[in-house]
Amino acid sequence: MKNFFLIQLVLVQFIFANQGWSNKKKFQKATKPKSAISQKKDVKPRVEPGVLPLLGAVLPGIIYPAGHLVMGDFSGHKKIIAVKGTGLLFLIGGALPIFLTNASPKVIHLPVYSLLAGFGLFTGATLADIYGSVFAGNPLGKPEYIPDSYQLKLGHIYLKDYHLAADNFLMAAGRINFGRFQIRSTFSKAIPHNTNWLESRFSWRFWGPLEKIKTVSGSFLDLATGIYYKHFGEEKFTNLGLELLVVLRYDLIRFHQTLRGAFVQYEGGLLYRLTGYEAVVDDVFSDSEFMPLSRLTFGLYLGRGVTRGELALYYDHRHDNELAGTSLGSMGDGVIGHFGLKAFYYFTENWGCGLDLAAGSVYRSLFSLSYRGKK
Amino acid sequence: MRTDHRLLLVSLLTLFSACLRPARERAELDNKVGKYETEEIKINVSQGLAAVHNLEKSKFKFWLQAPEIEFTFENTGSVELDLEVQLHNTLPEIEVECIDENIEACVVQLENTSVLTRKLLRLTLPVGSKYNLHLKATDTSSSVFKIALLSDIQEELPRVLDIINKMNEPEDVLFAISAGDLTDNGIKEQIVKFQDSFEALNYPFYSTPGNHDVGMASSRIWHEMFGRNSFSFVFSDTRFTFVDSANATVDPLVHDQLDKWLELGKDQVHLFITHIPLVDPDGFRNGSFRSRNESAKILSKLAAYKVDLTLYGHIHSLYHYENAGIEAYISGGGGGWPEKLDDIGRHFLLITIDPSRGIEKVETIRVD
Numbered sequence: 001m002k003n004f005f006l007i008q009l010v011l012v013q014f015i016f017a018n019q020g021w022s023n024k025k026k027f028q029k030a031t032k033p034k035s036a037i038s039q040k041k042d043v044k045p046r047v048e049p050g051v052l053p054l055l056g057a058v059l060p061g062i063i064y065p066a067g068h069l070v071m072g073d074f075s076g077h078k079k080i081i082a083v084k085g086t087g088l089l090f091l092i093g094g095a096l097p098i099f100l101t102n103a104s105p106k107v108i109h110l111p112v113y114s115l116l117a118g119f120g121l122f123t124g125a126t127l128a129d130i131y132g133s134v135f136a137g138n139p140l141g142k143p144e145y146i147p148d149s150y151q152l153k154l155g156h157i158y159l160k161d162y163h164l165a166a167d168n169f170l171m172a173a174g175r176i177n178f179g180r181f182q183i184r185s186t187f188s189k190a191i192p193h194n195t196n197w198l199e200s201r202f203s204w205r206f207w208g209p210l211e212k213i214k215t216v217s218g219s220f221l222d223l224a225t226g227i228y229y230k231h232f233g234e235e236k237f238t239n240l241g242l243e244l245l246v247v248l249r250y251d252l253i254r255f256h257q258t259l260r261g262a263f264v265q266y267e268g269g270l271l272y273r274l275t276g277y278e279a280v281v282d283d284v285f286s287d288s289e290f291m292p293l294s295r296l297t298f299g300l301y302l303g304r305g306v307t308r309g310e311l312a313l314y315y316d317h318r319h320d321n322e323l324a325g326t327s328l329g330s331m332g333d334g335v336i337g338h339f340g341l342k343a344f345y346y347f348t349e350n351w352g353c354g355l356d357l358a359a360g361s362v363y364r365s366l367f368s369l370s371y372r373g374k375k
Numbered sequence: 376m377r378t379d380h381r382l383l384l385v386s387l388l389t390l391f392s393a394c395l396r397p398a399r400e401r402a403e404l405d406n407k408v409g410k411y412e413t414e415e416i417k418i419n420v421s422q423g424l425a426a427v428h429n430l431e432k433s434k435f436k437f438w439l440q441a442p443e444i445e446f447t448f449e450n451t452g453s454v455e456l457d458l459e460v461q462l463h464n465t466l467p468e469i470e471v472e473c474i475d476e477n478i479e480a481c482v483v484q485l486e487n488t489s490v491l492t493r494k495l496l497r498l499t500l501p502v503g504s505k506y507n508l509h510l511k512a513t514d515t516s517s518s519v520f521k522i523a524l525l526s527d528i529q530e531e532l533p534r535v536l537d538i539i540n541k542m543n544e545p546e547d548v549l550f551a552i553s554a555g556d557l558t559d560n561g562i563k564e565q566i567v568k569f570q571d572s573f574e575a576l577n578y579p580f581y582s583t584p585g586n587h588d589v590g591m592a593s594s595r596i597w598h599e600m601f602g603r604n605s606f607s608f609v610f611s612d613t614r615f616t617f618v619d620s621a622n623a624t625v626d627p628l629v630h631d632q633l634d635k636w637l638e639l640g641k642d643q644v645h646l647f648i649t650h651i652p653l654v655d656p657d658g659f660r661n662g663s664f665r666s667r668n669e670s671a672k673i674l675s676k677l678a679a680y681k682v683d684l685t686l687y688g689h690i691h692s693l694y695h696y697e698n699a700g701i702e703a704y705i706s707g708g709g710g711g712w713p714e715k716l717d718d719i720g721r722h723f724l725l726i727t728i729d730p731s732r733g734i735e736k737v738e739t740i741r742v743d
Contacts, residue, residue, distance in 0.1 A: 098660075101715040102691055105657035112659050162395060162627040163669045235672040236679070273658070275671050279678035280700040287674070287698055289658035319658075325665035327622050329397040331560075331590030334623025334651065334665030361624065361666040362395065 049258075053133035061126040067133030068258065076132060076256045080125050087121025090114050112292050113268065116317055120296035124264050127298040127313070132258035139261020141301035141308055143218025143251060148372040149211050150176040155354075155368030157188060159322055164362075165234035166190030169197075171368065179212075180205040182222075194233025201226040203247065211374070217251035218263060218301070236278040240285065241320060245269025245293050265297040265312075273320050293318055294337075302345060309345030309352065316340065316358075323360035334361075344370065401584075401594045401604045401619055402626035408602040411435070415452030416500070421445040426602030436461040438570075438601060440581055441608035442512060442550055445474070448498070449505040460496040463570070464579040466550065467491040468513040473506060481506045490574045512549075512610075518731065520611055521547050524704075524724040525580075526554040526650070526688030529587050529711025531721075532565060535572055538709065541742050542723060543577045550578045551723075552615060554688030555585025555650035556711060561592030566600045581608075583617035585650040585688055587711075590621060605629045607636040612730040614640035620651040623665040625673065633673070637680040644733050645682045646726075652687035652705050654698040662690045674699035683733050684726070692717045693739060704737065 049071060057067025065084060068076035094115030097107045157169035168191045175184035181204055188197040201224050208220020226243035247267045252259035271293050274285035299312030317337035319325050327333040338360025346352035350373055356366040409420030411427045418427055424441040433456055437446075442465075450456050473481035483498040483506075500506065523542050528535055542551065558565035561584070573580050584597050584604050597604060604619035616636045618625055625633070637645075653670040655663035664670040677685065678699040685698060691707040692714035707714075708722035721742040727735040 102712050103660040103662065104714050104716045105660070106716045108657065108659050160395065163624075163630070163666070163672060232668065232672070235668075235675055237671040237675045239668075239671070273667070275667075275674075275699075277671070277675045277678050277699050279675060282700065286678075286700050287654055287671075289654065289656075291658040319661060319665065320667045322666075322668065324667060324669075325623065325661065327394060327397040327624060327665055329394075329590075329622065331586045333397060333586065333590070333621075334663070335661045359394065361669070 049133055049136040049138075053136075054130065057126070057129040057133040061129060065126045065129030067129040071133065071136065071258075073132075073136075073258060076258050079256050080129050080132075083121050083128070084125035087118045087123075087125060090118030091122055092118070094118055109292075113294070116268070116292070116294040116296070117266075119315070120264075120266060120294075123315075124296070124298055128252060128255075128259055128262065128264075131252075131262045131298075131300065132256070135261060135300075136258035137260070139301065141261055141303045141310075143209075143263070143301050144308060145209050145214045145216070145218065147177065147209055147211060149375040150174070151370055151372040153354075153368045153370045155366055157364060157366045159362050159364050161322070161362035164195070164232065164322070166193040166195040166232075169195075171366070173368075177211050180210060190233075195231065195235075196233075197228065197230040199226065199228040199230075201243075208249070217253060218249060219251045219254065220247075220249050222247040224269075238276045238285075239320065240274045240276075242272045243269060243293060262298070262300045265295075265299065267293065267295040267297075269293045271318065271320060291318065291320060297342075299342075302343075306349045307345070307347055309343065311343045312341070314340050314342060316360075322362055323358050323364055324362075326360050340364075344368075346370070346372070396624075396626055397622040398604075398619055398624060398626040399628070401589065401598070401621075402628040404594060404598040405603045405605055405629075408598065409446075415450070415454075416456060416458075417447075417449040417451050419447045419449075421447075422606065422608070423603050424606060424608055426599065428599075430461070433457055434459045434461070436463060439464045439510075439579065440602050440606055442466050442579065442610050443510060443608070445507065445509050447505060447507050448500055450500040450502055453502060455502055456500040458496075458498050458500055460498075462494040462496055462510070463492070464581075465492055465494050465510070466512050466579060467577060469494065469510055470513050471496060472509050472511070474509050475505070475507050480504065481508075483508065491577050492574065492579050518611060519727065519729045519735065520549050521545065521725055521727050523548050523551040523578075524553065524648075524686055524706055524726060525551055525709055526582075527556040527585065527691050527707035527711040528558070528569070528709030529556050530559040531710030532558060532568055532572065534710065536575065538721060538723065538742050539573065539575050541740060543575075545725060548578055548725065549610075551576065551580040552617075552646075552648055552686070553580060553582035554648050554686055554706075555583050555621065556587045556688055556707070556709070557582055557585070558588055559711075561588040561590070561596055563592075563596050563600065566596060570600065581615070581617065583619050583648060583650060584621045586621045586623075588621065605632060607632075607640070609640075609643065611728075613644040613646070613728050615646050615648065616640065618647065618649040620649040620664065623651050623663075624669060625649075630673075633676070637676055637682070640682075641680050644728060644730050645680070646684045646686060646728075646734075647677055647682050647701075648686045650687065651689050652703070653685065654696075654703070655690065656694050656696055656705075660690075674701070677701055684737075686724075690714065693719045693722060695737075702734065702737075706739075708742070 053067040053070045056070035094111040097111045153173040155171040169188045171188045173186040185200040203222040203224035209215040228241040230239045249265040252262045271291045275287040276285040294317040297314040302309040323338040325334045340358030342356040344354035352370045354368045409423035411418040425437040428436040486495040607616040685703040687705045694705040725738040
């Protein structure tokens with residue numbers, strides 16, 4: 001059930017690959033990954049990307065992304081509409097059982113993943129249309145085909161929050177690769193409060209670039225497990241979380257030529273969270289719950305060669321971290337997760353910086369300096 | 376142009392702030408409840424536990440949010456005042472006493488009306504006088520008492536009469552409490568309909584709002600019709616604390632008030648009532664607070680002050696569990712869009728409280 005996003009992408013490719021459209025030849029050329037990368041001239045837009053296509057993508061975009069249509073790229077338009085439609089199907093498929101049973105715990109689990117995957121596809125299609133309408137053929141960057149071996153990061157987190165005492169954190173993080181295996185850890189310490197968070201994630205790369213294996217795109221598939229321990233000194237409680245998730249990145253050049261330089265990423269899985277309270281001495285952890293994990297990212301690569309980075313918009317459904325869910329002053333407050341804009345850039349081969357701005361039940365900014373290297 | 380930019384900046388900041396504190400306006404309005412002041416008269420209800428309305432010159436209406444309240448009338452004008460105060464949502468058996476220094480001068484009359492929970496209070500207020508009155512339950516001989524809990528009526532308000540009839544069957548219930556969602560979308564007509572319908576109930580009904588009561592409608596409607604969104608009262612040495620969580624969060628102003636109520640209730644039996652559950656037994660549906668960390672912060676406090684029972688609504692079913700070691704019930708049995716596959720249906724809870732021992736019994740009464 002964690003693979004809805006992957007399944008639908010395969011599904012979309014399957015539909016196209018099986019002549020679901022009348023302009024079969026054009027489509028086949030555009031969707032075969034290697035040919036799509038090498039045969040750039042196949043889908044040449046009739047109208048140059050710019051203001052008109054952008055308007056077409058933005059104005060009716062939520063319902064009917066029309067940027068590629070305005071450019072005269074009918075093949076791209078059909079693919080985007082197909083993804084939009086697939087997203088809508090997943091949305092309806094997820095929402096219907098939830099609506100009909102008023103969120104009965106007996107049926108809600110699979111539909112939640114379907115709903116989130118549907119939301120990702122539905123909004124992702126519009127973002128892809130916008131991206132293609134602006135950058136078609138002139139991407140801002142290329143993916144990293146061989147990742148670095150290790151990375152060290154120092155950062156500062158600021159939270160605009162009315163509930164937790166801590167609002168400033170110092171953060172130190174590290175990541176190291178051993179072939180397909182990767183470990184990453186982050187330690188965040190509130191200043192001056194006794195609030196400390198330690199998070200670790202261990203992942204295995206099934207497919208995608210490795211430190212010694214160059215690939216044709218930045219796409220990858222990881223299986224990961226994570227653990228975190230977060231102590232909130234002033235609030236007198238502690239959280240322990242255990243995660244299991246898949247992380248799939250899909251370079252959109254594999255999907256359509258005009259989307260060269262953009263990617264989508266899905267992190268989905270399951271979290272088991274335990275909470276302990278200082279006032280409850282009988283139990284170390286009194287409360288526990290399972291929660292769905294789902295992070296949907298639409299991003300683009302920045303730069304080429306040594307200096308490069310990424311810029312990404314994301315939606316994260318998790319409610320257990322400091323950002324948690326969003327309130328818009330409506331009846332459905334708290335159900336949806338949080339949104340963010342994340343960027344990093346390496347100015348030299350080794351040194352870079354990052355910024356992550358997010359809004360949920362708090363506003364958070366995270367600024368970091370990174371050093372990376374190869375073993 | 377510069378002014379425009381400033382206006383834009385202020386508007387954006389307000390918008391961002393509203394997202395972080397969606398319940399702020401309601402929390403601020405709470406502090407205005409129970410106060411009325413003109414050149415002739417000053418009225419103050421202790422802890423804002425009644426909404427005060429001026430019907431005409433010397434006629435007032437109080438909507439009570441507690442079984443026992445204290446209030447003050449002060450004649451600040453130059454003529455004697457003959458006051459008539461309609462008391463709505465009272466206990467059926469109440470009495471009023473002056474707790475004034477010159478108690479002989481304080482003459483008040485309390486009259487029954489055709490509605491059990493509505494009384495008429497008459498008093499004459501001489502120039503310069505100030506009367507402190509205490510409205511209290513007549514019969515306090517038995518320390519063990521029973522209350523009802525009903526939440527999440529919503530769109531089923533037009534068909535709520537059979538629930539009210541069922542709630543009237545037990546003879547020893549003193550009052551009802553609710554975790555909110557009394558109406559479908561909180562417009563004034565629906566709240567008037569609720570108040571009219573519940574005049575058929577033999578005892579008063581105290582509630583904090585749910586997301587349906589204030590999510591779409593103006594915060595001022597609840598404020599005007601019921602009074603406070605978050606409040607706390609003591610009855611028979613048992614504290615009842617109602618906290619507004621209609622936006623899946625508690626405003627920082629209410630957090631501060633909650634700290635005081637917890638401190639005041641540390642030696643009492645204490646019931647905590649809020650609409651959105653602090654913990655949803657199924658984390659997948661996110662039927663709890665927008666932030667699990669805020670939930671944990673509140674539960675940490677409730678556990679530290681040994682709260683006896685947490686009562687929630689929002690989820691239209693019945694769940695019994697523990698959070699932070701405290702017994703918890705989610706009871707959304709008022710009829711609103713029921714959860715399926717749970718075999719629960721419309722219901723309410725009867726809670727028996729022994730102030731010297733704690734929560735004695737919680738029974739589920741099914742309506743269907």
